[in-house]
Amino acid sequence: MNRTVRVGAAALAIAALGLAGCGRGDADTDGGAAPEPAQEVAEGEASGSIEVWAMGTEGEALGAFAEAFVAENPEVQVNVTAIPWDAAHDKIATAIAGGQTPDVSMIGTTWMGEFAATGALDPTPELIDPSIFFEGAWGSTDVGGTHYGVPWYVETRVLYYRSDLVTEPPGDWDGLTAMAVQAQEAGADWGITLQAGQTGAWQTFMPFAWQAGAEILTEDATEFTIDSPEFVEALAYYQSVFTDDLAPTELPQGSLEPDFMAGRIGAFVSGPWHVGILNDLDAAGMENVALAPLPAGAQQASFIGGANLAVFEDTDNRDAAWKFVEWLSRPEVQVDWFETVNDLPSVASAWDDPAITDDENLAVFGQQLETAVAPPSIPTWEEVASVIDNELERLTKTGADPQEVATAIQQQAASIGTGL
Numbered sequence: 001m002n003r004t005v006r007v008g009a010a011a012l013a014i015a016a017l018g019l020a021g022c023g024r025g026d027a028d029t030d031g032g033a034a035p036e037p038a039q040e041v042a043e044g045e046a047s048g049s050i051e052v053w054a055m056g057t058e059g060e061a062l063g064a065f066a067e068a069f070v071a072e073n074p075e076v077q078v079n080v081t082a083i084p085w086d087a088a089h090d091k092i093a094t095a096i097a098g099g100q101t102p103d104v105s106m107i108g109t110t111w112m113g114e115f116a117a118t119g120a121l122d123p124t125p126e127l128i129d130p131s132i133f134f135e136g137a138w139g140s141t142d143v144g145g146t147h148y149g150v151p152w153y154v155e156t157r158v159l160y161y162r163s164d165l166v167t168e169p170p171g172d173w174d175g176l177t178a179m180a181v182q183a184q185e186a187g188a189d190w191g192i193t194l195q196a197g198q199t200g201a202w203q204t205f206m207p208f209a210w211q212a213g214a215e216i217l218t219e220d221a222t223e224f225t226i227d228s229p230e231f232v233e234a235l236a237y238y239q240s241v242f243t244d245d246l247a248p249t250e251l252p253q254g255s256l257e258p259d260f261m262a263g264r265i266g267a268f269v270s271g272p273w274h275v276g277i278l279n280d281l282d283a284a285g286m287e288n289v290a291l292a293p294l295p296a297g298a299q300q301a302s303f304i305g306g307a308n309l310a311v312f313e314d315t316d317n318r319d320a321a322w323k324f325v326e327w328l329s330r331p332e333v334q335v336d337w338f339e340t341v342n343d344l345p346s347v348a349s350a351w352d353d354p355a356i357t358d359d360e361n362l363a364v365f366g367q368q369l370e371t372a373v374a375p376p377s378i379p380t381w382e383e384v385a386s387v388i389d390n391e392l393e394r395l396t397k398t399g400a401d402p403q404e405v406a407t408a409i410q411q412q413a414a415s416i417g418t419g420l
Contacts, residue, residue, distance in 0.1 A: 096120045114381075
């Protein structure tokens with residue numbers, strides 16, 4: 001799950017550094033000066049003490065899990081502090097501002113640009129092999145052409161649908177519309193549900209934009225390109241699902257899962273966590289639930305989220321910190337971590353393990369991850385995402401013209417800037 005929270009008061013702490021909105025070092029508006037090369041990591045076992053921050057379930061489980069790393073490196077200590085997700089952004093920002101960062105921290109993928117722009121994160125060293133990760137996941141660590149940290153776990157969005165209401169999953173947008181109509185003809189109140197706006201709606205919409213071939217930024221990541229024909233095309237299709245009464249603009253809180261399991265909703269888009277939620281709600285009814293990759297536009301695409309692991313520049317034990325991060329990136333360790341907390345591996349080869357391949361639903365997520373796309377790793381993405389959320393609500397609930405909505409997003413995003 002992309003368990004990020006909106007930028008809060010701690011953004012002021014970042015601003016206090018005098019670095020918010022700046023790239024690492026003395027980057028210019030033409031793409032920035034060449035980044036400093038990452039330092040090498042010394043060979044041999046890790047030693048000394050490592051302070052690690054992790055959030056939510058991961059924070060609660062990582063301390064015990066890290067005992068296997070200590071067993072391989074008897075001279076090292078790994079001290080894990082569990083932090084609630086709703087406090088994590090502000091705590092990291094405050095630590096950066098005060099020069100009191102841990103050695104390693106779990107960081108939400110949409111925070112990477114913001115924190116890397118302060119100069120607080122250490123560039124990823126050659127110890128880490130980029131080729132082992134899903135391309136979209138590795139892209140979430142790229143800020144201004146330099147990679148910081150590694151993808152730890154991933155999630156992506158797929159289509160959940162009622163196999164008793166529709167004959168087959170859709171392959172393209174026309175098929176998605178036809179599927180929603182078919183579900184309603186079979187008795188569903190709504191053929192599909194999509195987020196109609198407000199917090200987090202961009203995560204449901206952006207796959208449609210990427211499927212249409214839209215690009216959010218110029219190649220040098222200094223300007224937005226949101227008001228493109230491809231982006232408008234995606235907005236127009238997204239809007240049509242609501243104007244054709246295939247999806248509701250309002251859904252009572254807590255009603256999605258029971259209505260879906262009762263056959264009143266034909267399909268919805270979500271991540272891997274919903275498999276467990278639906279199973280807990282109605283295990284017997286799961287025989288009528290199927291998963292499929294999102295239908296394609298001009299190309300296949302979905303959203304990729306999750307969390308990364310980053311090492312801070314101020315670490316007193318850089319070598320051991322990176323060795324711990326590298327250990328957590330090993331395929332066999334990723335499988336063990338999946339079996340511990342059910343986080344989906346960011347390392348592609350880990351998906352070949354029977355613990356994952358034997359699960360048909362997980363196989364769908366693995367297939368989708370091959371074409372999943374990360375949002376831009378820019379310092380201002382949270383602000384831009386909020387603009388998209390608000391404008392999507394206007395698109396779906398007031399019938400606003402898709403071109404006008406795209407222009408409004410472009411203008412507001414340009415006013416915010418990319419921060420690079």
